[in-house]
Amino acid sequence: MLDFNHEAGLKTHPPVSLNVYEGHNSNGLPVYSHFSVISMNPTNQTTTIGQAMQLAVQHHQAERYDDAESVYNQVLQAQPDNMDALHLLGMINYQRGKIDTAIGLIKQAIAINPQVAVLHGNLGNVYKAAGDFDNAAMCYQRALSIDPRYAQAYNNFLDLTLRHKTAVNRETLQPLIDSISFFHRFQIEITTECNLKCAECPRTVEIAEGSWTSKHMPIEEFRQLVNHAPYASVAVLQGVGEPTLHPQFEEFIAIIKSSGKFQFIALNTNALTRSVDYYKQLFDLGLTSLSISVDSLNQEIAALCRFGTKVEKLKKRIVDLAAISPHISISMVASKLNFYDIPETLVWLNSTGRFLVEIQPAIDYKKDNHQTNALSKDEIAALVKNIHALKESLPNISLGLPPSMQMQKESSVAKCNRPFLAPYVTLNGFLTPCCTTYDESLYGHANLIKEDIAVAWRRSAVSDWLHAYVEKTPDICKGCCFNSDY
Numbered sequence: 001m002l003d004f005n006h007e008a009g010l011k012t013h014p015p016v017s018l019n020v021y022e023g024h025n026s027n028g029l030p031v032y033s034h035f036s037v038i039s040m041n042p043t044n045q046t047t048t049i050g051q052a053m054q055l056a057v058q059h060h061q062a063e064r065y066d067d068a069e070s071v072y073n074q075v076l077q078a079q080p081d082n083m084d085a086l087h088l089l090g091m092i093n094y095q096r097g098k099i100d101t102a103i104g105l106i107k108q109a110i111a112i113n114p115q116v117a118v119l120h121g122n123l124g125n126v127y128k129a130a131g132d133f134d135n136a137a138m139c140y141q142r143a144l145s146i147d148p149r150y151a152q153a154y155n156n157f158l159d160l161t162l163r164h165k166t167a168v169n170r171e172t173l174q175p176l177i178d179s180i181s182f183f184h185r186f187q188i189e190i191t192t193e194c195n196l197k198c199a200e201c202p203r204t205v206e207i208a209e210g211s212w213t214s215k216h217m218p219i220e221e222f223r224q225l226v227n228h229a230p231y232a233s234v235a236v237l238q239g240v241g242e243p244t245l246h247p248q249f250e251e252f253i254a255i256i257k258s259s260g261k262f263q264f265i266a267l268n269t270n271a272l273t274r275s276v277d278y279y280k281q282l283f284d285l286g287l288t289s290l291s292i293s294v295d296s297l298n299q300e301i302a303a304l305c306r307f308g309t310k311v312e313k314l315k316k317r318i319v320d321l322a323a324i325s326p327h328i329s330i331s332m333v334a335s336k337l338n339f340y341d342i343p344e345t346l347v348w349l350n351s352t353g354r355f356l357v358e359i360q361p362a363i364d365y366k367k368d369n370h371q372t373n374a375l376s377k378d379e380i381a382a383l384v385k386n387i388h389a390l391k392e393s394l395p396n397i398s399l400g401l402p403p404s405m406q407m408q409k410e411s412s413v414a415k416c417n418r419p420f421l422a423p424y425v426t427l428n429g430f431l432t433p434c435c436t437t438y439d440e441s442l443y444g445h446a447n448l449i450k451e452d453i454a455v456a457w458r459r460s461a462v463s464d465w466l467h468a469y470v471e472k473t474p475d476i477c478k479g480c481c482f483n484s485d486y
């Protein structure tokens with residue numbers, strides 16, 4: 001039995017994080033329901049309630065639930081109205097699947113102090129796990145009304161919205177849209193020039209139609225854009241075009257790094273235009289990860305998929321770039337052109353290093369569907385089967401697959417959250433819902449070179465599009481591998 005000093009109280013509130021694995025999100029990434037714990041700071045040498053709580057939280061974080069539960073119960077014997085102990089005991093019950101007990105305990109914690117956002121957020125998570133989406137939505141709203149910058153409540157509410165849209169209506173969705181102050185990903189198209197002519201690329205398609213303009217973004221416009229940009233976990237510095245062809249690209253990396261708005265800076269490249277030293281310099285300037293686009297490493301097939309690729313040079317680049325940074329991954333587009341050859345490419349990559357290989361089916365940008373190289377649903381299913389059969393023999397490869405290539409039941413796949421969390425900016429500064437579309441009219445010509453995100457994001461065209469998106473899958477999503485109706 002611990003000896004409690006009842007005077008220890010909520011002197012300081014350093015957040016302690018506990019993560020509960022919840023499955024995969026629509027992008028195939030693991031989702032954690034993250035909850036913050038207000039831990040107490042002891043003031044005395046004897047074992048205080050604060051010390052006991054710290055011990056319990058340590059047990060809890062290490063998933064020693066019996067030990068944690070025992071200490072929380074001892075705290076509650078000594079101090080029955082200890083809000084943290086009630087809350088965390090509730091969370092242990094939630095983690096053990098005892099939903100009713102969890103709800104009861106967290107409600108008791110809320111009754112002690114209704115102004116703690118995390119309690120409402122976690123109660124929302126418990127209701128969500130129980131399938132009570134209306135109550136979950138209400139909890140998230142309450143949490144956000146107390147703390148509008150409470151990222152996890154926001155994410156969980158959004159997930160609820162996109163997975164079970166019955167839980168929201170215009171009135172509940174609008175505050176959610178308005179409260180966005182950070183994004184997962186923020187992508188900027190800095191050039192539309194390229195050295196290759198890839199068969200499925202919208203640039204190649206539009207060049208054939210005579211409607212493509214090749215241009216670099218001027219550096220002053222880029223500076224303005226970064227000033228006006230939102231905060232985001234990752235900035236992606238490429239759209240449709242090869243970013244390393246931009247003559248001032250090194251300066252762009254330095255500018256975006258010095259903005260301090262982004263935790264990570266990433267890009268895709270065909271890796272064929274510049275030396276390895278050039279990429280090393282980009283990493284030194286602040287680039288944090290690089291994805292090399294590889295559809296095939298067979299020269300004939302590569303010429304079909306990514307016309308202009310010199311396979312021997314590309315292979316050497318992959319080896320050399322992997323040697324300068326551990327943060328090199330591979331992006332692969334699967335189409336009829338490389339369907340049979342994908343296993344070969346994976347085998348070569350596996351023999352060369354440890355890589356994350358993200359494979360996505362080609363989106364069909366051609367207006368004439370008779371010429372499509374996009375895979376049918378059956379072909380995608382066959383490809384997934386082939387890749388899974390190979391998995392054992394590819395120990396160095398981690399696969400990143402979009403929802404359309406995962407064997408999930410449709411109901412478990414949330415609608416793509418990119419329009420809410422991963423907007424795209426075209427070469428001319430126009431905001432669009434995601435990187436698959438550069439239709440500048442969708443968000444009413446909101447322009448981040450000219451106006452701040454706070455203004456652009458609050459344009460009625462943005463809200464209208466997002467409301468319509470939740471209601472009905474828009475045309476841009478048809479055939480996109482991130483679309484749950486795919």
Ligand SMILES: C[S@@+](CC[C@H](N)C(=O)[O-])C[C@H]1O[C@@H](n2cnc3c(N)ncnc32)[C@H](O)[C@@H]1O
Nearest residue numbers: 200201239240241242268269270293331362363
């Ligand atoms: C448009 S490129 C721009 C960056 C760079 N030029 C490159 O190729 O990596 C970005 C990524 O989009 C992929 N991509 C091109 N056309 C596509 C399509 N129709 N569907 C899906 N992805 C596509 C490319 O293979 C590449 O991995």
Ligand code: SF4
Nearest residue numbers: 194196198201241270
């Ligand atoms: S290298 Fe990238 S931008 Fe260039 S044509 Fe290929 S996919 Fe498109």
Ligand code: SF4
Nearest residue numbers: 416434477480482483
């Ligand atoms: S087109 Fe639709 S499904 Fe695809 S990434 Fe964009 S919003 Fe998501």
